[in-house]
Amino acid sequence: MSLVVGLLVSELLLLNQLPDRDADRYVGRRHLVILLGAHRAARLVGVLLLAAFALVALGILVGGLPTTAWLVWLVLPGALWLVWRLPAEALATPSSRLEPLMGLNVGVLLGALTLLLLGLWLGTA
Template sequence: MLKQLCGVARVNFLSLTLVCIALAAAASWQAGHPLSPGLLTLITAIGLCAHISVNALNEYFDFKSGLDFLTNRTPFSGGSGTLIQHPAAANLALLLAVVSLLLVIAGGLYLSYQLSWQPLFIGIPGVLLIYGYTRHINRWPLLCLLAPGIGFGIFMTLGSYWVLAGSISAGAWLLAFIITLLVSNLLLLNQFPDVDADRQVGRRHLPIVIGRRHSASVYTLLLLLSYLLLLTGVSSGILPWQCLLALLTLGLVAKLLPGLFHNADKPQQLQPYLGMNVLLCHLYPLLLLAGLLWAGPA
């Protein structure tokens, strides 16, 4: 049972939640706000529950719709395949999703009672996003593109900063927007191998609507915009210059983009670049975090 729970929770992908919350904590500390270990632990638990819930719901609904039986699975896309191997665990996946979501709601209400009700402006839409992502949002191309990034960038990263610092700074907004762009790109590229299968179950994400090659151009635009935001933040003094450490990821980008465009219409050849994209989505914010720690409290 534990192996099945870990499969539908996709525990190997939960590291992204830890990176986002760690970045928010570092930004709050660098802005001069003392960190509460207990509060940070609770925020991390809520974030992990949110990520587990959306993963488990995705696994459940993709199994029930038949999509899991159509997908050519890769280590980075197409789901875990757990319910294909263990179909009797479908109800367990749904239970995990519901319990995790209830824990998110309970944790959010507790924080609003203890601290402030205002972060509910982020928390409530976040809960709706968790519930609606697989069943509804995947049918709206632009919303499907931005929803994952908004979930991790605005709801998780900015929301965590808000709770930790008690307010939102311009720097926190910039970091949240950068994460939004990176995670939107993460899911965008992971949709490339699934185009044919997703089309059969009625999904309408960007690679289906405009094709993989044009979607690769969108990927490039969002990625360049993330670096533009970084440079703007540093040049304006909103972010410390040490955050320029994140520019070290440009070496990875220089390998990723040519391979992406060359293999955009060859899904079977894309796996190395999907891996590079996952690495980029972790390394970029970790280097931002390192820059904030290097800069020290303002």
């Protein structure tokens, strides 16, 4: 469970670095978005996000999570849309085109965590 949360938080933090990449590079910062480039970093955001969903499925299949944890998959359509759109928008100028995707990402993250907690609670009731 903590790995799922860690993956979701990591992808959120990585995505939030995309709009500031030029300013960060200018002042000498070196983080994953600068090292990988915006397009590859956007793909990594998608990998981390989808890995969180896959990990929930794996946890259910091996019996580590209750079957009610599948509730987290209710936000999967939003996550898939984000994964599909993000690489194209990562290179966008102005970076304000990323803002709707960043908002969607926060919604997916909060929805996934809420539904996962609800699924865990229902699985123990």
